Amino acid sequence: MQSLQAQVLVVGAGPVGLTLAMDLAQRGIDVLVAEIRHRGEPPNVKSNHVSARSMEIFRRLGVATALRDAGLPADYPNDVAYRTTFTGTELSRIPIPARKDRYTARGGPDTWWPTPEPPHRINQIYLEPVLFAHAEQQHGVRILSRTRIDSFTQDVDGVRATGVDLDSGEALQIRCDYLIGCDGGRSAVRKQIGAKLSGMDVVGRVQSTYFRAPSLLGLARHPPAWATFSLNPRRCGNVYAIDGRETWLLHNYLLPEETDFDSVDRDWALREILGVGPDFRYEIISKEDWIGRRLVADRFRDRRVFICGDASHLWIPMAGYGMNAGIADAMNLSWLLAARLKGWAGEGALAAYEAERQPITEQVSRFAMNHALALQKQREGVPEGIEAPGPAGDEQRAKAGRALYELNVRQYCCGGLNFGYFYDQSPLIAYDGEPQPGYTMDQFTPSTVPGCRTPHLWLDDGRSLYDAMGPDYTLLRLDPAVDIRALEEAALERGVPLAVLDLNSAAAPDLYRHSLVLSRPDQHVAWRGNVVPPDPLALIDLIRGARPNQ
Numbered sequence: 001m002q003s004l005q006a007q008v009l010v011v012g013a014g015p016v017g018l019t020l021a022m023d024l025a026q027r028g029i030d031v032l033v034a035e036i037r038h039r040g041e042p043p044n045v046k047s048n049h050v051s052a053r054s055m056e057i058f059r060r061l062g063v064a065t066a067l068r069d070a071g072l073p074a075d076y077p078n079d080v081a082y083r084t085t086f087t088g089t090e091l092s093r094i095p096i097p098a099r100k101d102r103y104t105a106r107g108g109p110d111t112w113w114p115t116p117e118p119p120h121r122i123n124q125i126y127l128e129p130v131l132f133a134h135a136e137q138q139h140g141v142r143i144l145s146r147t148r149i150d151s152f153t154q155d156v157d158g159v160r161a162t163g164v165d166l167d168s169g170e171a172l173q174i175r176c177d178y179l180i181g182c183d184g185g186r187s188a189v190r191k192q193i194g195a196k197l198s199g200m201d202v203v204g205r206v207q208s209t210y211f212r213a214p215s216l217l218g219l220a221r222h223p224p225a226w227a228t229f230s231l232n233p234r235r236c237g238n239v240y241a242i243d244g245r246e247t248w249l250l251h252n253y254l255l256p257e258e259t260d261f262d263s264v265d266r267d268w269a270l271r272e273i274l275g276v277g278p279d280f281r282y283e284i285i286s287k288e289d290w291i292g293r294r295l296v297a298d299r300f301r302d303r304r305v306f307i308c309g310d311a312s313h314l315w316i317p318m319a320g321y322g323m324n325a326g327i328a329d330a331m332n333l334s335w336l337l338a339a340r341l342k343g344w345a346g347e348g349a350l351a352a353y354e355a356e357r358q359p360i361t362e363q364v365s366r367f368a369m370n371h372a373l374a375l376q377k378q379r380e381g382v383p384e385g386i387e388a389p390g391p392a393g394d395e396q397r398a399k400a401g402r403a404l405y406e407l408n409v410r411q412y413c414c415g416g417l418n419f420g421y422f423y424d425q426s427p428l429i430a431y432d433g434e435p436q437p438g439y440t441m442d443q444f445t446p447s448t449v450p451g452c453r454t455p456h457l458w459l460d461d462g463r464s465l466y467d468a469m470g471p472d473y474t475l476l477r478l479d480p481a482v483d484i485r486a487l488e489e490a491a492l493e494r495g496v497p498l499a500v501l502d503l504n505s506a507a508a509p510d511l512y513r514h515s516l517v518l519s520r521p522d523q524h525v526a527w528r529g530n531v532v533p534p535d536p537l538a539l540i541d542l543i544r545g546a547r548p549n550q
């Protein structure tokens, strides 16, 4: 039997496990990742959207540029188009910049992002190999491909996991301080810690077909789009451009009464969604029938074992926010674990993961479900005459186009989901009584109320605030005359790494409103004030999870 050791064992090298491993390693932690798949093997064709928040993380991890260079051709429109069929009449269009214009485009609903890294449209089959290659090269990360983790035991000193090398059949034992299950929707780690999923078992059923059709692009009567929705009384669906040339992912949304996937003729539905006749040729690359759900685990942790990503929550991928919520989990957990392993955080820090992430997960899952149900209503209400020629048809198309735009611009330009969520029940945050501003899927108010995302701004020297902040806690100082020595000394006394950054930015006074804002390693506000608090050690102990009651 092979015996290995690491500080953290990550089970699963999907997007969540890989991001977690990279971030932990950058924080100086020794990480082992076990993955059933072959080295760098792409996943199924699933997520098509990397959120701005995830891209900010990838920027910090040094992989954003490589990701921007992958996926659709640089000039391929990232728009979302609504049509009667893929080859039919266009009803409306949400303009989203192609990746060559991503940083410079102005105007339109998708160019206002207050971040150095706006969203990126790329399918998971291109995303994951880039993440894998980056993770594999990183000092501190070891990836065991073709390795399955089967079970684990834990005690006060650590975790002992057992698994198998799937090629040689050799058994494997791994000793680690912490084990993180990033092992997807069927997570065995979730089951072993006794966590239960609850929510809504079926929000919708989808028949997905990944196919090659080099002629399709040329058959459309309107400019290409990243996502093209078809709405007609026969069959509604959505087609994602995967390589921008000949490969496509088509989702056929089944009607509520179509509970049996096989009852719907896949070929017929595909042709109705595309609006093509029997002479249209295509080749199926893969197909998948799946159920969109809204399920959240009742616990994210059992002592030294945690779950992250699809292992802890599953929902219908509206607003492109399944994987991205998992990446946000990973970023929340990563610095807490690293801080604990490095010795500057108390045991209380680890309790923050579930306290902070579970409520957000519930919220996002409901946004996604409600949006899915609203879309279902819209599909059910497609007027019979939507394809009728002449002014009567034109009027129906214009009306439907407006409604589709209004509803969907919120999910495709979802600033609220990216930046609006806040942690309001955290043991590590010093709240000051001001409530965090509410948010919707698309709207949010940048705020320094403790728990909110540290508002981004551009510094006067042209740098992004996020590039200028330290990797751990950063004290942002608007007024350089404020004496911060007592807080620095308290941090030093407890071994808490604290960088100080004077916020030289014209935008800072209005946005920050306080002389001092303490930003966490995950860029959420931990505390703010105009002077150092009277008991700075108490504040430092709170934010590192080491108060007596934590």
Ligand SMILES: Cc1cc2nc3c(=O)[nH]c(=O)nc-3n(C[C@H](O)[C@H](O)[C@H](O)COP(=O)(O)OP(=O)(O)OC[C@H]3O[C@@H](n4cnc5c(N)ncnc54)[C@H](O)[C@@H]3O)c2cc1C
Pocket (backbone or CB within 6 Å): 011, 012, 013, 014, 015, 016, 017, 034, 035, 036, 037, 043, 045, 046, 047, 048, 049, 050, 124, 147, 148, 149, 150, 182, 183, 184, 185, 188, 208, 290, 308, 309, 310, 311, 317, 319, 320, 321, 322, 323, 324, 325, 326
């Ligand atoms: C059709 C579709 C469209 C989607 N679109 C979007 C979108 O636009 N945006 C978005 O954010 N999300 C989207 N999602 C969701 C997204 O694909 C998932 O949320 C994401 O893949 C979850 O990542 P993960 O790393 O948590 O899990 P996974 O990607 O499932 O990775 C888990 C990994 O763990 C490995 N593993 C499992 N068990 C073991 C074991 N015992 N030992 C070792 N390894 C193990 C698996 O092989 C796998 O590689 C979509 C999903 C679907 C189905």
